[in-house]
Amino acid sequence: MNVSIIANQMMVLFLMMVAGYGAYRRGMVSREGTKSLSSLIVNILNPCLILSGVMNKEVTYGPRLILENLLLVFLMFALLIALSLLFVRLARPGKDRENTYRLMVIFPNLGFMGIPLITSVYGQASVIFVAFYIVGYNLLIYSYGILLSTGKGGRTERFPLRRLINPGMGASVLAILIFALRLRLPEAVGSFFGYMGNAAVALSMMTVGMTVAQADLKSIFMDRCQLGFTAFSCCWCRSSAFPFFTCCPSIPCPTAFLFS
Secondary structure: OOHHHHHHHHHHHHHHHHHHHHHHHOOOOOHHHHHHHHHHHHHHHHHHHHHHOOOOOOOOOOHHHHHHHHHHHHHHHHHHHHHHHHHHHHHOOOHHHHHHHHHHHHOOOHHHHHHHHHHHHHOHHHHHHHHHHHHHHHHHHOOHHHHHHHOOOOOOOOOOHHHHOOHHHHHHHHHHHHHHHOOOOOHHHHHHHHHHHHHHHHHHHHHHHHHHHHOOHHHHHHOHHHHHHHHHHHHHHHHHHHHHHHOOOOOOHHHHHHHO
């Protein structure tokens, strides 16, 4: 895709964030209102956006492309686990925060911001690739993520199967089935999910802006580990991921863009 097109789309998304920032600062939205919007986006709008990407769409992706995407799902999370170990070794945040930073490196904001971002830049046909990542993300965060959060020496919980049953996971699995079986649904159903999904893009970006407006930016910039994490995730993670994605040239840009 042309770099100028991506830059224009990113500018549009940034302006949406600025609008959300301004809305919070002017008192149009409260802290509780931001939480309610986040819940609405995660539980209703983003799942609709995932499903709208595969409903009644003419998709030309072949089996080889899907298999390459699944391979990249595995490679991406394996690489993030390795990078999380490298980060805590370099930053030395302390034993009490070590696993917290590892969780932050391994589990990026894939669903809340990633889905609208990919859809806005690359179109709804790319959402099917996001679905595979969400399935892998959920499986990993409720297994390895819980292991990290309880601590190395703590009691390990059983795999929480119930937590896997959530709107994002359900929509992803359903989207994969619709895509694999080439199901055609009534036009009204497709339009409903399309309209609902379209609302996710603007609201997600605005909610990010509202969240930034609530943050104590001064304390973040004064925290050495926070600054190190930002630089690490923006620079090291992208440059480390690049060789993996260039090894699979037939994978469309959405898959690689998820990492950024």
